[in-house]
Amino acid sequence: MESPDSSRPAALRDMQPPAGTGPMNTWLRPRGPVFVLAIARFFGAVASYMVFPFIAVRLTQAGDGLAVAGLVTAVGPLVRVFAGALGGIAADQFGRRRTMLLGNALGILVMAGFAVLHGALAYALLNGLNGLVRAIAGPAQNAAIADVTTPAERPQAYAYGRVALNVGAAIGPFIGAFLVLRHPAAVFLGAAGAMLAVVVLLYAAVPETGRQLRQVGNREALRRISQDGGLWLYVLGGSMQLGVYMVIETIFPAFLRGAVPSGLMLYALMTLVNTGMVALLQIPLNRWLGGIRPDAGFAAGLALFAAAYLGIAFLRSPFALLCTMVVFTAGEMMVYVVMPPYEASLSDDAVRGRTFGAINIKSAGAALGPLIVGTLLQVGGAHLAFPVVSGVAVVSGCILVWAVRAREARGAAPAAGPPAA
Numbered sequence: 001m002e003s004p005d006s007s008r009p010a011a012l013r014d015m016q017p018p019a020g021t022g023p024m025n026t027w028l029r030p031r032g033p034v035f036v037l038a039i040a041r042f043f044g045a046v047a048s049y050m051v052f053p054f055i056a057v058r059l060t061q062a063g064d065g066l067a068v069a070g071l072v073t074a075v076g077p078l079v080r081v082f083a084g085a086l087g088g089i090a091a092d093q094f095g096r097r098r099t100m101l102l103g104n105a106l107g108i109l110v111m112a113g114f115a116v117l118h119g120a121l122a123y124a125l126l127n128g129l130n131g132l133v134r135a136i137a138g139p140a141q142n143a144a145i146a147d148v149t150t151p152a153e154r155p156q157a158y159a160y161g162r163v164a165l166n167v168g169a170a171i172g173p174f175i176g177a178f179l180v181l182r183h184p185a186a187v188f189l190g191a192a193g194a195m196l197a198v199v200v201l202l203y204a205a206v207p208e209t210g211r212q213l214r215q216v217g218n219r220e221a222l223r224r225i226s227q228d229g230g231l232w233l234y235v236l237g238g239s240m241q242l243g244v245y246m247v248i249e250t251i252f253p254a255f256l257r258g259a260v261p262s263g264l265m266l267y268a269l270m271t272l273v274n275t276g277m278v279a280l281l282q283i284p285l286n287r288w289l290g291g292i293r294p295d296a297g298f299a300a301g302l303a304l305f306a307a308a309y310l311g312i313a314f315l316r317s318p319f320a321l322l323c324t325m326v327v328f329t330a331g332e333m334m335v336y337v338v339m340p341p342y343e344a345s346l347s348d349d350a351v352r353g354r355t356f357g358a359i360n361i362k363s364a365g366a367a368l369g370p371l372i373v374g375t376l377l378q379v380g381g382a383h384l385a386f387p388v389v390s391g392v393a394v395v396s397g398c399i400l401v402w403a404v405r406a407r408e409a410r411g412a413a414p415a416a417g418p419p420a421a
Contacts, residue, residue, distance in 0.1 A: 045168025070374025079131030088357020103137030237399030243369025297338030302397030304331025
């Protein structure tokens with residue numbers, strides 16, 4: 001159920017397409033808040049990817065094992081599991097913009113903290129605070145995009161954010177690698193500067209949207225969310241999917257460093273392939289597949305994830321590993337064609353922030369995935385760990401398909417997306 005246009009600020013109503021315009025016959029230009037939020041996501045990604053891909057590497061270089069690195073990496077997502085509800089409540093009751101400003105201002109302090117604190121315990125603490133940052137700002141940002149777009153526009157709007165994130169993710173590791181060899185503290189101070197740019201953008205150019213909406217009390221919102229079985233089935237499948245996805249971004253570079261010659265350089269190249277594909281192809285893919293059913297998108301994406309991890313388990317030539325990244329990225333893009341607009345459609349405007357906060361519980365997968373895989377790599381190596389990840393990807397796809405179809409069967413299904421042109 002969408003709020004009527006009369007409930008939206010005039011500046012946001014002006015973003016709607018002309019009456020009678022087919023959603024797939026016109027392309028949503030990234031203007032207004034959609035554009036600013038995409039740029040903010042770019043700077044946030046630059047900050048994160050300057051720092052977090054190197055945490056596991058720095059810990060293993062200091063003598064800690066992959067299991068310890070996986071545990072430190074898991075702290076941030078684990079905090080998001082418990083703190084996501086707070087971010088969702090703040091987004092609905094205090095407004096999207098205020099909540100994003102609070103979360104990203106805290107992010108400046110987190111990045112600066114990495115410049116002065118060292119060791120596994122300190123990194124775990126800071127990674128936990130980063131999880132709090134994302135738990136506060138994430139639901140508000142996702143809800144803000146939904147606030148200023150129609151259901152037909154959302155696949156495109158979320159695609160712009162996804163492309164911006166991946167461009168930042170491509171640039172961040174190269175900046176981080178360049179700086180860490182010269183002065184490690186400069187990496188973290190540079191990341192703090194990028195987070196400051198996010199705060200300035202949000203403060204200067206994003207309107208408040210949450211407080212104009214009809215308010216629903218927390219007790220009523222909790223009743224709605226807790227009784228939505230389809231939502232929790234989706235969270236279960238999404239948690240497993242996120243765990244599968246996060247292995248590539250956390251434990252995999254530390255594994256690759258010891259598995260193949262010049263492993264970190266190969267990982268940087270694989271990251272460039274991944275982010276380049278997303279930057280070039282995500283928006284055209286969203287336009288081409290904008291009418292695909294969510295269950296079909298989830299099934300195809302997770303099947304490609306499973307195939308990629310089987311390749312990673314048994315292939316060691318650089319070219320073959322680059323090919324597995326192409327397959328993995330194709331799966332990632334397929335999942336993200338359907339996931340953000342599907343999540344935005346799981347509630348109405350008044351409880352959207354709190355629903356995104358509940359969906360944040362799937363961050364448990366991002367916490368457990370690296371921890372479990374790091375342990376499996378130490379116990380049984382790649383031939384044990386990555387086939388297990390592949391199997392989890394298949395199970396995740398089955399659960400997500402089940403969640404979508406169960407919701408449809410109860411007559412509560414969201415729109416699958418704009419019709420194909």
